[in-house]
Amino acid sequence: MSALRRTAYITGVVMLCAWVLVPIYLVALGAFGGRLGAFKWPKTILPTEVSIAAFMAFVRIEGVWNAALNSLIAAGLTMLFSLALGAPAGYALARYTFRGQDAFRLLVLLTRAFPLAMLALPLTVLFIRVGLYDTPLGVSLVHTALALPFAALVTASLFAGIPRELEEAAWVFGCTRVEAFRKVVVPLALPGLTAAAIFAFVISWNEVFAASVLTVRERTLTAYLLTVLSESPLHFRLAGGFLLIVPSVAFLFAVRKYLFAMWGIANR
Amino acid sequence: MSGQRLPYLLIAPAVIFLATFFLLPLVQTIALSFTGSSGFGGENYARMLSDLNFVITIRNTFLLVVTVVPVQVALALIMGTMLQKMGRGRGLVLWIWTIPLGVSDLAAGLVWLAVLQDSGYLNSALYALGLIDGPRSWLNAEAPVTLFVGVVAAEVWRATAIVLVILVAGLQLVPKEYGEAAEVFGASAWVKFRKITLPLLKPSLQSALILRTVLAFEVFAVVYAIGGRDMPILVGEAYTWQHDNQNYGVAAAYAVLIMAISLAATLVYLKALRVRPEQQP
């Protein structure tokens, strides 16, 4: 790459990183800026007073650690269920042309095409009757329904990009279908599976509505904080928002390398 | 195991799951949308269509989707290609670019409101640079264009990572040799991109477009935070009828409308970007 193109490239990358990070920094500024910091005019880039009072207040709220645990459980289960249901479906959509495949795609998307808030009443009644009301498991089931389109469609597009011949070659060499899948397809599809898992986790973690409607005592952290904060002063809302970002971002950091294929179709 | 039955067996768990936990409540809600105070009929739909906000709502929602989706796909393609070329630091940059995924849409709305509001960071920056001499309103009803741009900016910031993650996973599978062969024959970077990368990226593009468009019709918290009543959108109206006006029938009618529009858009994508298994390498 010529020097000019290289400079342009690096500038582009840096600017895009800044574009992402500056608003996060601003949330932190508001979260740590103390009660009235959010109301100053003009706002300053550097904090004038730093206060962790808002965060201490959160830590002291009754039930906040329980809520955090519920969030983790729900997100973990959502990842598990959505991959277990979505990846096989994705494989079927990618490898086979079968009647009803478009209908299945539409069915899977239905959970995102219909605003979940409208289903509050019938869903809650169903969950109470089945005994899933007020449990992280129940919440994770609704979140799985929300994450399923991602799991199915993203894995489908990934499997579609992996040549059939690789699997067939593995069969020729004596692997069973499952072994071929595990040894040949999965390493190549890992970025897609990771993407699906990431979506499942963040969808579950950030979801507010189902988590607050379907629970009374066992709220997730997000539902708990965001319902508590909806009328609270601004710096609390920013602090709550910031607090909720931290675990998601930590998770994304932990799995980032899986978004890159371990060995590509051609050696990279 | 016959090849004919296998795909149905693979999708069966998902179908059963959705039928139990989703289809049942969905059908109940659709039935509700057709139930007015005088029994079965289109009363709720009539109410919805004649509401004073209806036309504006439809216009705002479509305008938003038609603007945001292409911008995000283009941006994600650029970002994905940049990542392909990167050596060290690739993991770090990808992580930074996916951070917005971890931000809930409520928090995203809040932070962009903090940036764009009268006493916000944008005005503070402009003021410090001497470009304005007092807080300027970008977001109220008297400035509909800047309000729209603000909402688009917030949505693009929040959700481009969704498209990016899908496309990055797909870009991994484009074999390097094709691009190298094209270079040998003198193809420019743009031609390489258009004729080799894009077609091979079609399955991922189709997934990304479908998912992003369906989600775009559902956009709510960000617009609600930044626009309030000045920019009514479909999901916002459904929410208002459900929670403020407490009329579940009309709310259900809005929800059914949203669903119909999203499904129609999906069908368009499925037909236009049809990916045949045989076409894959």
Place this chain on the structure above:
Amino acid sequence: MTRFAALIAAIALFAPIATRAQDVVFLSTQLRPIEEAQKVRDVLLKGAPKTTYVTEEPAQLTVRLKAEQDAGKRTVSLVGALHGELQPLVPMGALEPLDDVAAKLSDRGIPANLITLAKLGTDKLMYIPWMQATYVMVVRKDALAHLPAGADVNALTYAQLAAWGKAIQEKTGQRRIGFPAGPKGLFARFLQGNLYPSYTASMVSEYRSAEAEAMWGEFKALWATVNPNSTKYDFMQEALLEGQVWIAWDHIARVKEALAAMPEKFLVVPPPAGPNGRAYMPVIAGFGIVKGAPNRAGAVALIEHLTKPATQTATASEVGFFPVVDASLPADLPPAVKLLADGIAKTQTAKDAVVALLPVGLGAKGGEFNKVYFDTFQRIVLRGENIKTVLDAESATLRAIINETRAPCWAPDKPSEGPCPVK
């Protein structure tokens, strides 16, 4: 990986089994902000039976209670909510009559008019009043410099308010009057409880009278001096703290933050008066016991605890909601609460004060009732439609709602036989 998954599954399945059957689940739409909720748990519930205090967005309250009712299994025992939020629960049959509880509390001195309100249009007591509040005007002292000559800030008229707003706009270049006309703002209550009664001496029946037409014309002129961000404001405290707004109208809980942060900068004054008086709307929050509650005895004990004069006084000092029982306010209230208490006292004792009550008997149509007022405002003031046309159209909707719910008139309208007529 699989062991981890199994562990999570085990915890998930068994987590809720922890036996908490002895406590009372108290679901409240009031006192939701984080600090207020913490005060409820730490201070107000001290000495009460074991309670799990859960806050809920008002919109979800009806959904949750209906779902628990449809499914036949109740978790919530006690509900704390506004009068208007408890109203839709009556046609649903979700509330138990509380006449026996009221009998136990007869020595607390709950005013008779609150008891009447608490019947929610039926002949039985459906909720026990918990605390009261109202809507006030908050004025930043900076604005006093532009007050029109001869106007008393504690006895303004709408005409004077408009002139004041205009003066501020001319002198400072900004429009600094604010109303909570945002998606979650309570602006409809302003129209119902302040504007309409002050001009037309009614809330419902004179909806499209000549006085109403004049009123909308004047209000439209006033709106030219109102900050256009008002259609985004859900609660006024933030705009007040930022200085975007100098004169605001809102519920006391939604301005408290500003008063608490900078009490020396603000005044709380009565709302403006129109040709027919200075109207204001008291807001009542109450306790309802859910039909089929898992712990009715605990809920009753909790009600008794929270209506004790000592607890009511503490409620006022800690969270700024005022007592419904015979309880005197301490002399050493926090500055914000003192400002509010003074402002409310001035409002209630004003010579031309008119009480506009919360709608009664609207059942599940309370939300659509509010929508009529807000839509009228939107069409006339924001979209500039012809006043008479809009009033004729919207009054038809109003009439339909009243006739469907058969709600009789309430103050300030004269009592009626049958549904309140919309002339």
